[in-house]
Amino acid sequence: xxxxxxxxxxxxxxxxxxxxxxxxxxxxxxxxxxxxxxxxxxxxxxxxxxxxxxxxxxxxxxxxxxxxxxxxxxxxxxxxxxxxxxxxxxxxxxxxxxxxxxxxxxxxxxxxxxxxxxxxxxxxxxxxxxxxxxxxxxxxxxxxxxxxxxxxxxxxxxxxxxxxxxxxxxxxxxxxxxxxxxxxxxxxxxxxxxxxxxxxxxxxxxxxxxxxxxxxxxxxxxxxxxxxxxxxxxxxxxxxxxxxxxxxxxxxxxxx
Amino acid sequence: xxxxxxxxxxxxxxxxxxxxxxxxxxxxxxxxxxxxxxxxxxxxxxxxxxxxxxxxxxxxxxxxxxxxxxxxxxxxxxxxxxxxxxxxxxxxxxxxxxxxxxxxxxxxxxxxxxxxxxxxxxxxxxxxxxxxxxxxxxxxxxxxxxxxxxxxxxxxxxxxxxxxxxxxxxxxxxxxxxxxxxxxxxxxxxxxxxxxxxxxxxxxxxxxxxxxxxxxxxxxxxxxxxxxxxxxxxxxxxxxxxxxxxxxxxxxxxxxxxxxxxxxxxxxxxxxxxxxxxxxxxxxxxxxxxxxxxxxxxxxxxxxxxxxxxxxxxxxxxxxxxxxx
Numbered sequence: 028x029x030x031x032x033x034x035x036x037x038x039x040x041x042x043x044x045x046x047x048x049x050x051x052x053x054x055x056x057x058x059x060x061x062x063x064x065x066x067x068x069x070x071x072x073x074x075x076x077x078x079x080x081x082x083x084x085x086x087x088x089x090x091x092x093x094x095x096x097x098x099x100x101x102x103x104x105x106x107x108x109x110x111x112x113x114x115x116x117x118x119x120x121x122x123x124x125x126x127x128x129x130x131x132x133x134x135x136x137x138x139x140x141x142x143x144x145x146x147x148x149x150x151x152x153x154x155x156x157x158x159x160x161x162x163x164x165x166x167x168x169x170x171x172x173x174x175x176x177x178x179x180x181x182x183x184x185x186x187x188x189x190x191x192x193x194x195x196x197x198x199x200x201x202x203x204x205x206x207x208x209x210x211x212x213x214x215x216x217x218x219x220x221x222x223x224x225x226x227x228x229x230x231x232x233x234x235x236x237x238x239x240x241x242x243x244x245x246x247x248x249x250x251x252x253x254x255x256x257x258x259x260x261x262x263x264x265x266x267x268x269x270x271x272x273x274x275x276x277x278x279x280x281x282x283x
Numbered sequence: 284x285x286x287x288x289x290x291x292x293x294x295x296x297x298x299x300x301x302x303x304x305x306x307x308x309x310x311x312x313x314x315x316x317x318x319x320x321x322x323x324x325x326x327x328x329x330x331x332x333x334x335x336x337x338x339x340x341x342x343x344x345x346x347x348x349x350x351x352x353x354x355x356x357x358x359x360x361x362x363x364x365x366x367x368x369x370x371x372x373x374x375x376x377x378x379x380x381x382x383x384x385x386x387x388x389x390x391x392x393x394x395x396x397x398x399x400x401x402x403x404x405x406x407x408x409x410x411x412x413x414x415x416x417x418x419x420x421x422x423x424x425x426x427x428x429x430x431x432x433x434x435x436x437x438x439x440x441x442x443x444x445x446x447x448x449x450x451x452x453x454x455x456x457x458x459x460x461x462x463x464x465x466x467x468x469x470x471x472x473x474x475x476x477x478x479x480x481x482x483x484x485x486x487x488x489x490x491x492x493x494x495x496x497x498x499x500x501x502x503x504x505x506x507x508x509x510x511x512x513x514x515x516x517x518x519x520x521x522x523x524x525x526x527x528x529x530x531x532x533x534x535x536x537x538x539x540x541x542x543x544x545x546x547x548x549x550x551x552x553x554x555x556x557x558x559x560x561x562x563x564x565x566x567x568x569x570x571x572x573x574x575x576x577x578x579x580x581x582x583x584x585x586x587x588x589x590x591x592x593x594x595x596x597x598x599x600x601x602x603x604x605x606x607x608x
Contacts, residue, residue, distance in 0.1 A: 055364055055365055056365060078389060079312055079483050079485060080483050080484060080485070081483060087599060087603065088601075088603060091314075091364050091365040091366065091545075091547075091607065092312075092313040092314055092315070092341075092363065092364025092365060092366070093312065093313060093339070093364065094311075094312035094313045094314065094315035094316070094339075094364070094483060094485065094538075095314075095315065095364070095538070095545075095601075096315065096482065096538050096540045096544065096595070096599075096600050096601035097601055098483075099482045099483055099540050099600055100598075100599040100600050100601070101599075105482055105483050105484070106483070106484065107393075107483065107484035107485050107486060107487070107488065107489075108338060108389055108390065108393040108485060108486050109393050109394075109397055109486065109489060112389065112390035112393065112410075115390075116390070116408065116409060116410070142386055142415070143377075147386075147415070147419050147421075148380075148383075148421065149378075149380050150377060150378055151378070152374075152378070153361075153369060153373070153374045153377040153378050153384075154362075154368070154369050154374075155360050155361050155362030155368060155369045155370070156358060156359055156360050156361055156362075156384075156386050157359055157360065157386065157387070157388045157389070157416060158339050158359050158360030158362070158388070158389050159339075159359070159360075159388065159389040159390065160388075161388040161410060161411050161414055161416055162388045162389060162390040162391075162408075162410040162411075165409055165410040165411055165412060165414075166409060166410055187415045187419065188413075188414045188415040188418075189386075189414065189415065189416065190414070191411075191412070191413050191414050194413045199413065200413070201451065202451060203412040203413030203451075203453070204409065204412045204413075204451045204452060204453035204454075205409065205412050205413060206409050277607070277608070278608070279607065279608070
């Protein structure tokens with residue numbers, strides 16, 4: 028079996044879930060890496076776009092921010108934020124948007140905090156804030172979350188609800204009036220999670236080779252359904268080769 | 284008058300248009316197209332109590348906060364991509380209570396500028412329903428009552444008055460922004476203030492159109508006839524602009540599409556080290572901002588070799604040979 032890092036496992040696990048009909052709304056770092064890998068491995072017809080307004084981006088080199096000039100050259104369109112968030116909010120185009128987000132905290136309903144820990148007016152720790160995260164969580168057809176496991180990250184209640192998951196449970200998104208589809212998957216360094224169609228609660232969906240359900244539960248600050256877990260397939264030689272040589276040859280995201 | 288020359292020095296433009304307590308907006312996004320020359324000039328002139336509005340402006344807002352110029356920030360994202368998950372001086376000042384932060388989303392900040400640009404008091408969106416963006420306010424209703432310069436509310440929820448279905452159709456109305464002054468860095472402009480922007484526009488155009496005064500810094504001031512050859516690229520018009528300043532490398536250490544790349548060493552190592560520590564930060568300000576009289580002297584400190592290494596390849600708009608590790 029091929030040797031691989033957990034970061035590579037995360038990127039390839041995400042890439043495998045992308046469909047050709049998806050418009051991938053990209054963040055930077057491992058989200059970009061997963062999007063490029065998806066285009067090269069599973070979904071060559073998918074389009075990659077950035078909230079800053081770059082559409083159908085070609086990747087000569089790995090971008091380091093959502094505004095990196097590297098996403099500009101070769102794109103089919105360069106617009107601005109007004110147009111790109113319009114595409115996400117518009118119900119015809121918005122439903123095909125798949126976005127991959129990160130955050131500092133997540134709760135059992137997939138609500139995300141990327142704003143602050145502690146009292147928000149005088150925070151113990153201040154983070155960047157929503158950026159487009161809340162817009163995407165509110166409006167996009169579906170979104171995934173990339174996070175490392177850990178009790179301080181997977182919490183009972185987020186300190187600040189920046190990006191809406193299923194809010195406080197079944198029917199809550201509809202009641203609030205949110206048009207987007209909500210969270211679909213959480214992809215971590217040891218396992219992936221999905222959300223139950225009835226309860227809207229996160230459950231363990233798959234475990235990476237070498238980890239156990241018990242070990243995963245240990246790193247989560249709330250009780251989670253472990254009964255449905257399957258083993259995730261390790262990356263193949265072919266997938267790893269594409270990831271390393273074609274997606275991030277300069278090792279800007281992959282740790283070498 | 285509209286076609287009259289508006290060329291002036293940066294120090295003159297800042298002195299004339301950026302006053303203590305002003306509401307200012309800064310163009311650019313994370314480490315691209317930020318008006319850094321202007322930011323340093325504002326710090327050097329020790330302007331105080333600014334209220335800053337921006338979408339996701341990393342480097343410019345962070346240095347302006349670090350320069351002690353800012354009291355309030357309306358912002359969506361105070362980070363700088365892979366260079367700073369959260370901007371350092373922004374974080375420090377928010378945690379110490381030195382600045383008040385009002386959190387909106389990127390779309391909401393864009394809509395606020397757009398409303399200002401359109402001359403209407405608000406615009407609606409479905410974004411943020413059910414979240415703390417709606418529930419938690421950085422400036423309280425009390426603050427807002429006593430300060431006529433703030434909108435009376437952070438935002439308002441409203442049911443769609445045209446709704447004919449049983450379905451919930453609720454919207455978030457975000458208040459218009461009309462900055463006292465917007466500062467942008469552009470590729471080219473003419474003396475009268477017609478501005479050509481290349482590459483991604485972010486919210487620069489909405490920000491400029493919403494504003495009472497606009498300061499444009501640019502790489503090159505060119506003849507109007509040159510701008511007439513590509514009118515579709517002229518995003519901002521002279522009747523919106525108050526001052527035009529030629530400042531080559533005016534976005535450094537940020538990138539400017541078609542002209543130069545960002546400086547990974549400056550952003551990743553040098554700036555991070557300086558901005559993380561209060562006493563090193565003071566040293567940075569002393570040497571690189573207060574210790575120089577203008578942008579030219581700052582660029583001499585950075586060094587011509589370092590700058591030349593960032594020059595963009597003409598075809599791709601950045602430097603593909605740049606060592607970014």
